[in-house]
Amino acid sequence: MPNKISLTNNFPVIEKSNELYNRALGLIPSVTQTLAKGPGQWVNGIAPKYLVKGKGSHVWDADGNEYIDFMMGVGPLSLGYSYPKVDEAIKRQLEDGITFSMMHPLEVEVAELIRDIVPNAEAVRYSKTGADATSAAVRLARAFTRKNKILCCGYHGWHDWYISVTARNNGIPEAVQANSFTFNYNDINSVIGSIDNDVAAIILEPVVFAEPKDNFLHKLADLCREKNIVLIFDEMWTGFRMALGGAQEYFGIKPDLATYSKAVANGMPISILTGRREIMDLADEDIFFYTTFGGEALSLAATKATIHELRDKNVPKYLNEQGKKLKDGYTAIAQKLEMDFTRAIGYNWRSMASFDEKAGDPLVQKSLMQQEMIKRGVLWQGFHNMSYSHSDEDINFTLAALEESLAVLKNAVEKNNLRGTLKGEPVLPVFRKVDNFNMKPLKK
Ligand SMILES: Cc1ncc(COP(=O)(O)O)c(C=O)c1O
Structure with missing residues (x-):
C-alpha cells in the first residue's frame, strides 16, 4: 500500500x-x-x-x-495545485485556442492588471522563462547606458551573461565572462568597489533569506542613479508573494527594471518584464526581444485568474x-x-x-x-x-x-x-548561493 x-x-x-x-x-x-x-x-x-x-x-x-x-514546483504554485479558479480559466481559454496568428486581447488585459499592481510598471513585456526576462533586462540596460558590465547578486537563470559568474561556466566565451561580476548582498562597499565607468546594470534578488540591512536597497538605488547604472530587481521569488507588487512595493523602491515569473501564474510558464518607459521603449526598435510563444494565451489566462485571486484573497x-x-x-x-x-x-x-x-x-x-x-x-x-x-x-x-x-x-x-x-545518499549543495559566489572584483 x-x-x-x-x-x-x-x-x-x-x-x-x-x-x-x-x-x-x-x-x-x-x-x-x-x-x-x-x-x-x-x-x-x-x-x-x-x-x-x-x-x-x-x-x-x-x-x-x-x-x-513545501517546494510547490520550486515557487510557481502560489495558490496550490489544481486550483479551481485558475484551472477553469485555462480550460475556458483552451476551448478557444492556445496560440494564435495575431496578438491576443489577454496581452493587453494582463498588462493593464500588472500596471495597476507593480509600482515601476510604466511598460510591460512577457516571455516564457525567468532567464528570458532577466536577459532582456540586461540587454535593455546595456542599450540604454551604452555600457557593458553587469554586477549581479543572486541567481538569474541559465543564460551566458549570468552563468559566467558561476562554477558551471564552460561553453561561455571569455569575452562574455569578462563582463559579468558579482557583489555581496548587504555590502554596499563591495558594490562601490566594483563599479567603474563601464557598468551598465546592477541586478539582484532584492531579498533571498537575509533582510536588507542599513538601507542597503535604498543605497543601491541612489548609487545607480548617481552613476547612470540601470537597477534591475529580479523578483522571480518576491513578486506576487512578498507583496503583490513584490519587493519594490514592500520596500518602497522603484527599480528601473524588474522581472517576474513563478507565483504570477500558479504553474503556467510566463515571465514578465516591467520598467521605466524610456528604457522599456528601446524594445520598440533598438533591441530585439521576441519569441514564438510570448503571447501564448493559456498562460495569460492563468496569469489573469491568478492575479485576481492573489489580490482578492490577499x-x-x-x-x-x-x-x-x-x-x-x-x-x-x-x-x-x-x-x-x-x-x-x-x-x-x-x-x-x-x-x-x-x-x-x-x-x-x-x-x-x-x-x-x-x-x-x-x-x-x-x-x-x-x-x-x-x-x-x-x-x-x-x-x-x-x-x-x-x-x-x-x-x-x-x-x-x-x-x-541516513539510509540513502546525502543531497548536493543547492546551486544558488548569494554570498561570495565566484566573486570577480573588477581589476582597476
Ligand atoms: C531569482 C531567479 N531569477 C531567475 C530565475 C530563472 O528563471 P527560469 O528558471 O524560469 O529561467 C530563477 C529561477 O529559479 C530565479 O529564482
Missing part, C-alpha cells in the same frame, strides 16, 4: 520512480530539466523522484505515495501568517529539544532550515531531516515555500513531523552517527 500522510509510515516504496529514473539515465543528460527538482536535491534511495498529481498543497508520487509539498498576507507558524514553530521545537545548531531563517513566506557545522556536515543533517520528513509524508528540502493551500491542518501535521524528525537528528548528532542514520 502506498504511504498516506502519517507519523507512523515506513519509508515509501519508490519502485516506479526508480524505474523511470533508470530509463532517463543515459538518455536525458543530468536527468532533469530543472536542477532544483532533480535527484541531487533529494536523498537518493529514500525520496521519490517523479510526481504525477497535485491537489492543493498535497502531491502524489509515481508509486501513489501522498505528501504535503494571499501575500496569508503566506506571511501561515509561514510564520511554520518558521517560528521550527525554531521553537529546536529550542525545546535543546538543538542550538538548527533554526529556521528567512522571511515567513519562504523560510529555510539552517544547520551549523558544529553538529556535523550541514548537508548530511539536512538530508537526514529530509529522509525523516519524507517517511512521515512531507516533501521537504529544507525550504518552506508557502502557498494559499497550506492549511492549519498541514502546518500542524508538519510541525508534528518536524518534532519527530528533529529528535532523530538530535540523537544522530549526539551519537556521532549522522551518516549511519
Whole structure:
C-alpha cells in the first residue's frame, strides 16, 4: 500500500520512480530539466523522484505515495495545485485556442492588471522563462547606458551573461565572462568597489533569506542613479508573494527594471518584464526581444485568474501568517529539544532550515531531516515555500513531523552517527548561493 500522510509510515516504496529514473539515465543528460527538482536535491534511495498529481498543497508520487509539498514546483504554485479558479480559466481559454496568428486581447488585459499592481510598471513585456526576462533586462540596460558590465547578486537563470559568474561556466566565451561580476548582498562597499565607468546594470534578488540591512536597497538605488547604472530587481521569488507588487512595493523602491515569473501564474510558464518607459521603449526598435510563444494565451489566462485571486484573497498576507507558524514553530521545537545548531531563517513566506557545522556536515543533517520528513509524508528540502493551500491542518501535521524528525537528528548528532542514520545518499549543495559566489572584483 502506498504511504498516506502519517507519523507512523515506513519509508515509501519508490519502485516506479526508480524505474523511470533508470530509463532517463543515459538518455536525458543530468536527468532533469530543472536542477532544483532533480535527484541531487533529494536523498537518493529514500525520496521519490517523479510526481504525477497535485491537489492543493498535497502531491502524489509515481508509486501513489501522498505528501504535503513545501517546494510547490520550486515557487510557481502560489495558490496550490489544481486550483479551481485558475484551472477553469485555462480550460475556458483552451476551448478557444492556445496560440494564435495575431496578438491576443489577454496581452493587453494582463498588462493593464500588472500596471495597476507593480509600482515601476510604466511598460510591460512577457516571455516564457525567468532567464528570458532577466536577459532582456540586461540587454535593455546595456542599450540604454551604452555600457557593458553587469554586477549581479543572486541567481538569474541559465543564460551566458549570468552563468559566467558561476562554477558551471564552460561553453561561455571569455569575452562574455569578462563582463559579468558579482557583489555581496548587504555590502554596499563591495558594490562601490566594483563599479567603474563601464557598468551598465546592477541586478539582484532584492531579498533571498537575509533582510536588507542599513538601507542597503535604498543605497543601491541612489548609487545607480548617481552613476547612470540601470537597477534591475529580479523578483522571480518576491513578486506576487512578498507583496503583490513584490519587493519594490514592500520596500518602497522603484527599480528601473524588474522581472517576474513563478507565483504570477500558479504553474503556467510566463515571465514578465516591467520598467521605466524610456528604457522599456528601446524594445520598440533598438533591441530585439521576441519569441514564438510570448503571447501564448493559456498562460495569460492563468496569469489573469491568478492575479485576481492573489489580490482578492490577499494571499501575500496569508503566506506571511501561515509561514510564520511554520518558521517560528521550527525554531521553537529546536529550542525545546535543546538543538542550538538548527533554526529556521528567512522571511515567513519562504523560510529555510539552517544547520551549523558544529553538529556535523550541514548537508548530511539536512538530508537526514529530509529522509525523516519524507517517511512521515512531507516533501521537504529544507525550504518552506508557502502557498494559499497550506492549511492549519498541514502546518500542524508538519510541525508534528518536524518534532519527530528533529529528535532523530538530535540523537544522530549526539551519537556521532549522522551518516549511519541516513539510509540513502546525502543531497548536493543547492546551486544558488548569494554570498561570495565566484566573486570577480573588477581589476582597476
Ligand atoms: C531569482 C531567479 N531569477 C531567475 C530565475 C530563472 O528563471 P527560469 O528558471 O524560469 O529561467 C530563477 C529561477 O529559479 C530565479 O529564482
